[in-house]
Amino acid sequence: MGKHVLLIEDEPNIIEAIRFILSREGWRVDTHSDGTTAYDRVTAVRPDIVILDVMLPGRSGFDILRDIRADTGLNGLPVLMLTAKGQVKDREMAERMGASRFMAKPFSNTEVLASVRELTGA
């Protein structure tokens, strides 16, 4: 049985592409598009890794990351952050807040797949 990814992203075609490349490699992919309820979904689904977009409707990815890192029940959960803003300050903020990795859009499929494997040890 493959590992489990929760993809939190609001762009339907990006969701579709990431879902395809991960599913093809045997990953189970759940998706969620609303920032307001994203943290609740993480706690309910308990994935092996979260791929988290920064700009989400309702709540920013940074806020969701803060909640994840404050939750001792989610200790060690790898979070791969995606953002359309590739600025240094966003990368630094992501690292400061405990993101496992930060990836600027547009990314390559190979990079995403390699990062997910590396972060989960799969």
Added chain:
Amino acid sequence: MPRSALTGTRIRERRTVLGMRQADLARRAGISPSYLNLIEHNRRRIGGRLLVELARHLGVEASALTEGAGAALIETLREAAAGQEGRAAEIDRIEEFAGRFPGWAVLLAARYRRVRELERTVEMLTDRMTHDPFLSASLHEVISAVTAIRSTAAILAETEDIDPDWQRRFHRNLSDDSRRLAEGAQALVAYLDEGAEDPGAQSSPQEEVEAFLRARDYHLPELERPQAPDPAELLAGAAELTSAPARELALAFLGRYRRDAERMPLDVFARAVRDEGLDPGRLATRFGVDPAAAFRRLATLPPGLAAGPVGLVVCDGSGTLTFRKPVEGFVLPRFGAACPLWPLYQALARPMAPLRAVVEPAGPMPPRFLTYALCQPALAGGFEGPQVLEASMLILPEETVVIPDGPVQPIGTSCRICPRRDCVARREPSILAGGL
């Protein structure tokens, strides 16, 4: 001995000739001796009513204290010297320099003014790139479309045995995203083209309304008449208002203007201003209106009724500026949040508490401004509804009123373009490397 080109120096010379003590002249003009001392040493700009008052007590015409092409030139040279880092210029020999090398002095002043203009343009463009919501949203849209296209195209190119259903779906996605990318790119190019022609072009409904009011000097004689027309009639044919949201905002502003004009008719209000001065508290009491209405009325007087320009800013409970009427020397940010030290925001934190404060913006030889600020609930939802706050700040320059003595609050425009290095209220680093 050559006659001094500086107004402050001339005031000091004339007072000395008359044998008048500095304290006596200050008392007669209604200012403190320390403030007069700053003026006489050319460390404060002077103009408007105070200049006329000092000239009267010195027994000369105001023009005798300011005449001469050299005054403006020397003031500009002093500003240039004040902003210079490293080796200091010989400020005490500016007049001698301008007298001996007038051509070089004019050239230096012109270069300094040009540098200041370019600095302002850089500040404005940086402010725009950082905070412009349209630009930010458009770039996000374009990058999202590019990401989806890149990822989908790679799947189609690299997956040999792709299921026909997936293939069809990805082709459709590619088509949708490429159309979205084209539209986003076109919108961006159109927007940047417009901005390249005029970096000050309007980019929001609020800016359209401000352009409409600026073109009319913030005064609308049509709404001052007893039988004022429907504000909607004034908007017909207003070239500055190109969008429906801008027209809606303008309509709300004009409706409020008309109500203010009905409660404070112009001729009666002008007489009250002559009696009370530009004191919005006294004016509000006299007309039985709230002080914010008196602020608005003062800011929309026709030119000539006040001694000088009157500025006004209004913000909502989030601190977003909803109205801006600038005055020279008090720069208002076009996008994003303003300086948290503005009395406007101090008032926002203390609803219904009136504030009066003297403020000094950052910069070489900064002017001072007398400000009045007040925050009031709009009661849009009644007592049961959520509290909706609106704060206003009246901005009166030195040429419009006599600035009272007392504490002075240093302020900026917004952190991003503020050179004050050690400000306790700083929320982000400044793009200006050199501090004060």
